[in-house]
Amino acid sequence: MAEVTFTRPEFRVRIDKELCQQCGRCAHQCGWGVHKMDEETGYPVPDSSKCGACHRCVTFCPAQAILVEKNPLAYKHSDSFSPDLRKAVWRQAETGGVLLAGMGNDKPYLRIFDHLLLDACQVTNPSIDPLREPMELRTFLGRKPDKIEVEYVPDGNGSKPKLKTEMDRLLQIETPIVFGGMSYGSVSLNVHRSLAMAAKELGTLMNTGEGGLHADLQPYQDNIVVQCASGRFGVHADYLNAGCAVEIKIGQGAKPGIGGHLPGEKINEEVSVTRMIPQGTDALSPAPHHDIYSIEDLRQLIYALKEATGYKPVSVKIAAVHNVAAIASGVVRAGADIVYLDGFRGGTGAAPTVIRDHVGIPIELAISVVDQRLRDEGIRNRASVIAAGGIRSSADVAKAIALGADACAIGSALLVALGCHLCQKCHTGSCSWGICTQKPELTRRLDPEWGAERIVNLVTAWSHELAEILGALGVNAVESLRGSHERLRSLGLDQQTQEILGVKPAGIGH
Amino acid sequence: MSPDSATIRRVPTGPARRGPIGAEPARKVAGQPGTDKGAVTHEGSEARIDARGIYYKTLNEQIREEMLNGAQTVILENVNGQRYIGGGLSGEDVRVVINGVPGNDLATFMTGPTLIVNENAQDGVANTMNRGLVVINGDAGDVLGYGMRGGRLYVRGDVGYRVGIHMKAYEDQRPAMVIGGKARDFFGEYMAGGELVLLGLGSDGKDIVGSYLGTGMHGGVIYVRGEVAEHQLGKEVSIAPLSAAEQSRVAELVGDFAGWMGLDAGEILERPFIKIFPYTHRPYGKLYAY
The missing domain is CATH 2.160.20.60 (Glutamate synthase, alpha subunit, C-terminal domain)
Known part of the structure; x- marks a missing residue:
């Protein structure tokens, strides 16, 4: 029975020979080698087992001769033991390995965002037209003082007020949407270039992830948050000072409690220079930071980073897990300026499928309990809350802010803007769209200027939509929506979930 | 009957803790003299700082300041647990001599200098250090x-x-x-x-x-x-x-x-x-x- 696999292809790739011009573009475009040109007939012969339905060949076929369809192969029905579970068993029986996946949790758990509805003004307290009236989306991230003291200094005839309180440094963003951490190594340098250029133009922040900062991105440092994760790749004093803030990555929504294993195949020369490790070695990030076993240790690293950077803001990224409210409280007490919450739908370049699909909690619940806990303890002003992990649209951003977030971070949506089709094969390193790969013949497919333009378009469009939502709510600043649970209603959520979210059921007025 | 917002917002986040808050502004720590600087004496390219009772943030600012002003060697006397000494410090041919026991995270992210500790050191020495030399005589x-x-x-x-x-x-x-x-x-x-x-x-x-x-x-x-x-x-x-x-x-x-x-x-x-x-x-x- 050697070499026999029970896992049949998920998709079926078909070439319409009446339309095919035998140009060979499909064979050239596919990173996974689905299409092979037959020398005798001149037509491509697809190997469907390698296809992830990423549509690269379909997009670039000049004759529209390629059809990718679901493999209709029937499986004996079982609600409990689904075909996907059977396939997983077969693959593991064949390999003995841990199954890997890319992108976010794709399982049909309850999507709370889709059960929340926003309010709008009618008749009284009129709505605002954001096209003709000012609408403030600008947001300041960081630690705000407990109180403001003002003194009056003599000024000619009278006196003028002057701020007496020493303010911590804040990060100014023009829209409450920042970019989540995606490391160079997992994504290509051209993706990083696109993100950096777009962040600068949008007046928001990109996040390096834990793979260091390529020298080409130095000019964008005012819009870059540099990450310090457990592997400490590419972390040195110049790197820490190369950004406007530093983020300590404790956890990631797609793989809470798990470290990272960037396979040696992805460590090419450029990645090796940036991560400062030899080519071809696995880049292993331990599951914990081994210098952080307590809140006190976290405080020590936060202040070590502040000392090394002249007191730049420090963000701490944690995965949304069961006890997230208490953990976030500890993070704020440890001195973090920003708490970055990553929900269980957050994306990844590679994670064990079992972790991606079964660990963590939804971001909606995490935002609400963290915001409430910090308020209850009187420390909400000491840190901003960034919500990430499953933000798919401007509606999700508005709902997250209404639940208590200061801003949202997006990652998967940015990659989708760059051509990602969510085929979830990031971990293979052969992304046909040139996003999640280091192969030069693939990475050059993504033109950074084109990428930046698409991201700017996306975030600009979402910002317009946010302004429309705020206008409909009758408020003229995103500040006025923050933590405003009263402007949300639930549809089809159970009572306890509603209580955790602090949201009334739809149909109930004020 | 419509529930009022007080009943709907019973969010079970665990017991609320009130009272003293841990994350106070960095300078204000009980028993620390805050922004007072340590007494400095100069001798040639050597600067000597009395670190007794000086808050770590101030002490580290002073070390950087002395180096910017051209000190090749900074000698710290009466060090007693101050953290992050040499943290993020860079420079070649510069030296910090520490008399007393420095606190955690000595020489974190340091690039270049030489740090000599004449007694014991604590946890986290040379965390993510980039270049330089740390000598601990205990x-x-x-x-x-x-x-x-x-x-x-x-x-x-x-x-x-x-x-x-x-x-x-x-x-x-x-x-x-x-x-x-x-x-x-x-x-x-x-x-x-x-x-x-x-x-x-x-x-x-x-x-x-x-x-x-x-x-x-x-x-x-x-x-x-x-x-x-x-x-x-x-x-x-x-x-x-x-x-x-x-x-x-x-x-x-x-x-x-x-x-x-x-x-x-x-x-x-x-x-x-x-x-x-x-x-x-x-x-x-x-x-x-x-």
């Missing part, structure tokens, strides 16, 4: 050289747990650590590059090192002067004798260490060393199904 605590990527760390006495975790090397950036005494568990865990030398001086027949030596190690090398039992090893490493080139490398590191410590290198090198090295630089290459 014992030191846990998690030394975490993620260290360059420079050298010499400790005369014993060290604690989790020392040299995830040290890494790249091209001419080759971190090296020489420990004069004994080390506890997880020495060189996750090590990705660089060199650890453990001398076990004055171990009096006790174990030189704890358990889980080199667990998860996938690069670099550990040299131990003496014997290590099989059960002390992590499962990713094995033991071998030293080649001639490795022998002379150890002699070079021990020679430099002994020079700083005022010890006899020849005497130290009389006892044989063993080499602990990883089987593979890809320990988890076969863990996954692609």
